[in-house]
Amino acid sequence: DSGVTQTPKHLITATGQRVTLRCSPRSGDLSVYWYQQSLDQGLQFLIQYYNGEERAKGNILERFSAQQFPDLHSELNLSSLELGDSALYFCASSVGASGGSETQYFGPGTRLLVL
Amino acid sequence: ELKVEQNPLFLSMQEGKNYTIYCNYSTTSDRLYWYRQDPGKSLESLFVLLSNGAVKQEGRLMASLDTKARLSTLHITAAVHDLSATYFCAVDNNAGNMLTFGGGTRLMVKP
Numbered sequence: 001d002s003g004v005t006q007t008p009k010h011l012i013t014a015t016g017q018r019v020t021l022r023c024s025p026r027s028g029d030l031s032v033y034w035y036q037q038s039l040d041q042g043l044q045f046l047i048q049y050y051n052g053e054e055r056a057k058g059n060i061l062e063r064f065s066a067q068q069f070p071d072l073h074s075e076l077n078l079s080s081l082e083l084g085d086s087a088l089y090f091c092a093s094s095v096g097a098s099g100g101s102e103t104q105y106f107g108p109g110t111r112l113l114v115l
Numbered sequence: 116e117l118k119v120e121q122n123p124l125f126l127s128m129q130e131g132k133n134y135t136i137y138c139n140y141s142t143t144s145d146r147l148y149w150y151r152q153d154p155g156k157s158l159e160s161l162f163v164l165l166s167n168g169a170v171k172q173e174g175r176l177m178a179s180l181d182t183k184a185r186l187s188t189l190h191i192t193a194a195v196h197d198l199s200a201t202y203f204c205a206v207d208n209n210a211g212n213m214l215t216f217g218g219g220t221r222l223m224v225k226p
Contacts, residue, residue, distance in 0.1 A: 002157065002159075031212070033212075033214075035214075042216060042218050042219070043203065043205075043216035043219075044216075045213050045214055045215065048212045048213065050212075055212055056208075056210070056212040056213050058213055090157065090158065092158075103148065103160045103163055104148075104160075104214065105160065106150075106157045106158040106159075106160075107157060108156070108157045109157055
């Protein structure tokens with residue numbers, strides 16, 4: 001158990017809908033990262049937040065957005081869902097914002113199925 | 116754009132044998148990470164390699180990093196069934212906030 005929690009574990013929804021995925025980082029970690037894992041794209045970095053502010057952006061679609069709240073939990077919002085958004089979404093956390101030897105610790109993931 | 120390639124993508128081996136997984140990356144970076152993922156599970160951190168020539172060992176796994184060759188290896192010694200999993204290498208962007216993952220190596224160790 002990495003100490004990173006994600007809810008829900010599974011989510012089934014329809015095309016065009018909007019969902020919110022939630023992540024709580026390990027105690028003491030200020031950075032939260034979101035990744036998408038799919039069969040065709042592999043593991044892709046989406047976005048990073050550090051202490052409430054966006055720090056890095058990867059291959060995140062405009063239909064997706066994220067935020068980190070004062071209590072450091074983070075939410076990933078996915079809207080206008082398409083079949084291709086079906087994937088496993090991981091949240092990871094680390095202590096700092098960048099650099100150093102920090103390991104990113106991954107949560108259990110949310111499996112999203114868009115029908 | 117940073118690209119990370121692993122090979123092989125799939126590896127079936129007998130218990131007791133040795134093998135090496137290779138991870139090549141396309142741009143300069145001196146930080147490389149190895150993760151393990153069991154089916155349907157999350158990613159577990161195995162090794163963090165932070166400099167050229169870094170070598171780390173844990174049990175039957177040993178990882179090394181050659182930043183000049185842009186190559187990391189994960190060597191498996193005397194494989195056992197419990198090592199069956201998918202192994203990912205990941206390289207960061209030197210700002211430490213974005214990991215680019217390889218495609219993964221699915222390892223199956225047969226009794």
